Amino acid sequence: MTSSATLADWQRLSAWSVLHNIASALRHLVNNFFALIPLAYGITRLPGELIIGLVLFAIVAAIVLWAVLHYRTFAYSLRDDSVLVRQGIVFKKQLDLAFVRIQNVTFEYPFYLRPMGLVTIKIDSAGSSGDEVYLAALEADEAEAIRKEILERKAHLARDDVADDAPSSDLLEAGDLLIDRQLPDLILHGLTNNRAWIILGGVGAVIGQGGDQIPVFVMSLGIDPEEFFSQSVGMMLLLFASALVLSVLIVAGLSVLGSIFSYYNFHLYGTNDAFSVHRGLLTKHEIHMRKSRVQTILFREDWLDRVLGRLNLVFEQLSHKQAGMMDEKVLVPTITRQQANELAWEVVPIPNPVDLDFACSHIRYFAKLAIVWTTLYVVVAAGFGLGLEWKLAALPLPLWATHMVLMYLTWLRKGIAVDGEMIIGRGGIIGIDYVVMQAYKLQGVSFTQSPFMRRRGLATLKLRVASRSIRMPFIDVTVARQIMDFGLLEVEAPGSHGDHRSWM
Amino acid sequence: MAFTNLNVSLADMPESATVARHGVDSRHAIINTVVSLLFWVVVLVVLTVIGFVKSIPYPQFPILVAAVIVAGIVVTGHAYAAARARGYGVREHDLTYYSGVFWRQQSVQPLARVQHVEVNRGPIEKRAGLASVKMFSAGSGSATFTIPGLPLAVAEDLREHALAHKVGM
Numbered sequence: 001m002t003s004s005a006t007l008a009d010w011q012r013l014s015a016w017s018v019l020h021n022i023a024s025a026l027r028h029l030v031n032n033f034f035a036l037i038p039l040a041y042g043i044t045r046l047p048g049e050l051i052i053g054l055v056l057f058a059i060v061a062a063i064v065l066w067a068v069l070h071y072r073t074f075a076y077s078l079r080d081d082s083v084l085v086r087q088g089i090v091f092k093k094q095l096d097l098a099f100v101r102i103q104n105v106t107f108e109y110p111f112y113l114r115p116m117g118l119v120t121i122k123i124d125s126a127g128s129s130g131d132e133v134y135l136a137a138l139e140a141d142e143a144e145a146i147r148k149e150i151l152e153r154k155a156h157l158a159r160d161d162v163a164d165d166a167p168s169s170d171l172l173e174a175g176d177l178l179i180d181r182q183l184p185d186l187i188l189h190g191l192t193n194n195r196a197w198i199i200l201g202g203v204g205a206v207i208g209q210g211g212d213q214i215p216v217f218v219m220s221l222g223i224d225p226e227e228f229f230s231q232s233v234g235m236m237l238l239l240f241a242s243a244l245v246l247s248v249l250i251v252a253g254l255s256v257l258g259s260i261f262s263y264y265n266f267h268l269y270g271t272n273d274a275f276s277v278h279r280g281l282l283t284k285h286e287i288h289m290r291k292s293r294v295q296t297i298l299f300r301e302d303w304l305d306r307v308l309g310r311l312n313l314v315f316e317q318l319s320h321k322q323a324g325m326m327d328e329k330v331l332v333p334t335i336t337r338q339q340a341n342e343l344a345w346e347v348v349p350i351p352n353p354v355d356l357d358f359a360c361s362h363i364r365y366f367a368k369l370a371i372v373w374t375t376l377y378v379v380v381a382a383g384f385g386l387g388l389e390w391k392l393a394a395l396p397l398p399l400w401a402t403h404m405v406l407m408y409l410t411w412l413r414k415g416i417a418v419d420g421e422m423i424i425g426r427g428g429i430i431g432i433d434y435v436v437m438q439a440y441k442l443q444g445v446s447f448t449q450s451p452f453m454r455r456r457g458l459a460t461l462k463l464r465v466a467s468r469s470i471r472m473p474f475i476d477v478t479v480a481r482q483i484m485d486f487g488l489l490e491v492e493a494p495g496s497h498g499d500h501r502s503w504m
Numbered sequence: 505m506a507f508t509n510l511n512v513s514l515a516d517m518p519e520s521a522t523v524a525r526h527g528v529d530s531r532h533a534i535i536n537t538v539v540s541l542l543f544w545v546v547v548l549v550v551l552t553v554i555g556f557v558k559s560i561p562y563p564q565f566p567i568l569v570a571a572v573i574v575a576g577i578v579v580t581g582h583a584y585a586a587a588r589a590r591g592y593g594v595r596e597h598d599l600t601y602y603s604g605v606f607w608r609q610q611s612v613q614p615l616a617r618v619q620h621v622e623v624n625r626g627p628i629e630k631r632a633g634l635a636s637v638k639m640f641s642a643g644s645g646s647a648t649f650t651i652p653g654l655p656l657a658v659a660e661d662l663r664e665h666a667l668a669h670k671v672g673m
Contacts, residue, residue: 318642333566443641446611447520448604466642481521484612488518491614492597503617503642 010075010086013136017074019112020120021067024467076135078149083123085133089297097123097133100152103293105147114284119143123150175271178343181333186263186385189334190256215264249258263333270346277317277330286429291331291347293317295467296437297501299340299353301432313340315347328405344436350422353434357416362458365474366411370404377403416461416472418483420489423463426471437465439490441503447484449477463487466503514554522611523593523600534651539628540583544576568672592651593662594665599639599648613648615669623659624650635659640665 385393
C-alpha cells in the first residue's frame, strides 16, 4: 500500500505502461489517418519488398523506442494542491494539474493490461482540453490509493475555499445500482443511434478517396463498365436497391458492434452526490461524476427511438468545444421514458418534460427561414435554368420541398418551459430532444431583436450554461423577458444557504 | 447567515429591460470609421494603379471603381452605425453589453459567473486613451463578450467591479 508520504515523491510508472504508450501512439496514427495516406502510398512505391519491410520495421521500432523512452522519462508526484507530471524525451516539460481544477478521475481497463490486472487512471482538468494526464499500468490498489488521495485533497481544498457540503468519501463508494444495460438493449441502441463511426472512423472517407479506382477494379473483374451501364434500367434499379439494402445492413451491423464495444456490461451506480459508470468491451471504462457537476440533462429521442419507445439520457458536464470526449458525458443508452425520468430525478427534481406546457416559437420564425432559403433555391434554380437548360431549373425542387418540410417540423418542435428552478428547452425534427438546465447554473443570457421582431413583440432568447446553450427564436417578448429575468435572479440572488450557489 | 425566505418584491427583480445603457466612447465610432475609410481608399488606389498599368478596358473599369466605392460606403457606414450601437450597462450583480445595428442584442453576464476579465489595448486604442474589456465565463472557452471603446479608467473600473464581486462571494 502506498502512503501519502511516498506519493509526494517522484514516482515512476511500471514497465507495462510501455504498452499504453504504444497504444496511444497507434491511436495518434489512426487519428492522423489522412496525413499518413501520402506516406503509406510512398512506402508502397519503394523499390523492392526488402526495403518496404525495412521501412515498416523502422517505423515499428521507432514507435517502440518512443514508447520506452516516454516511459523512462515519465514521472509523477502528488503534492499538497496539485498533481505534478514530468515528461518529455527531448524537451522536458512539467505539468502542474491543480486539484481544484481536476474534473474527473476515470479508471480504464484496456484489454492489453487486463491479463496483468492493471489499471490506467485518466485525470481530466477543467482547464484547456489537451491537459488530461494518463497514469498507465498501475496496480489496482495503487490506483485506488491515488484516486482516494486526489479526491480527498480536492474535497479538503474545496472545504477551505467554498463550503462544500458533499462528503468526499461518498465518491469512493460504488453506491446502489441504478440501472444496467443488457445485450438486447445495446443492439437496439446500435440500431437507433448510428454508432458506426466508432468502427468506421476514417475508413468511409478512404473509400471515397479511392473512388476513381473502382472502375479499374470493375474492369479487372472482367466487366466492361460501358457495356455494364447500357444494361436495362430495370436491372440497374434492382442492383441499386440491393446495394442500398446491403449497405444499410452493413452500416447497421457496424453500428450495433460499435454500440456493444462502447457500452458492453453497462452499469450505472449512484450515491447521494455522485454517479459511477462501468462500461466497455475491450477497454473497460469506469467513470465517476459528481451530480453537482451535471450542467444539463438531455433526453434524446431519435425518430427510430420514438418507434421503439426508447430514448437516451445524457448527463452533460462542462465541455470544451474541441474535445468531443465521451468521458465528459454520461450517456445512458436506450432506456424507457419511465426509467429516464427516474434517473433524471437522481440529479434534479423535474417532472416528466412531456407533461410541461411549452412556450412556442412564432410562425414568423418559419416564415423568415422559408423566405431566406426559398430565395436561395430560386437563385440556384435560375442558375441551372439559364446557364444550362431550362428543364434543369426543376432540379432543386424536390430538395427544396424536403427542406421546407424539415424546417417546418423543426419550427414546430421549438419550445421552452420553466418549472421550479429548471429551464427546459425542446427541440428536434422528427425525434424530440429535451434539454433540462438548472437556472442557477446559467453562465450568461442574451436577448436579440430585429426591428421587425420588435414591431411584432417577438425576441430571440439564448441561455447558456457551461455544457451547452438553449436558443429560443421568435418567442413572445414578455415571455422572453420573464425567463431571462428569472434566470438572472436565480444566478444573482443568494441561495437558501445565504451564499451564492456554485455552478460546479 | 440565518435562513430567510422573504418575498421578493417585484421592484427588486433583476429587470433586464430597464438596465441603464451607456454608449461606448464617441472616439470609438470615429476610429472605426476612419480605419474603414482608409482601408477602402487603399483598395481604390491599388485598383486605379492596376487599372492604368494593365489598361482595363473602358466599360469594366468604371463599373469596378463604382462597385468598390459603393461597397466602401456601405461597409464604412455599417462600421460607424455598429460602433454607435455598442453600449454597456453596469449593475450590482451583472454587466450588460448592447450591440448590433439590425439585430439588436442585449447580452447579460452575471458577475458571479465571471471566470476572468481582460483589459486589452490595441495600438490605435492606446493612442486615443481607449481600451477593451473582455469577459470570460466557463464553458465555451471564448469570451462572452468584448466591450470595445472604453476610456481606460472606465475599463479598469469595470474590471475591478467584476473581480470585486468574485472575491465578495
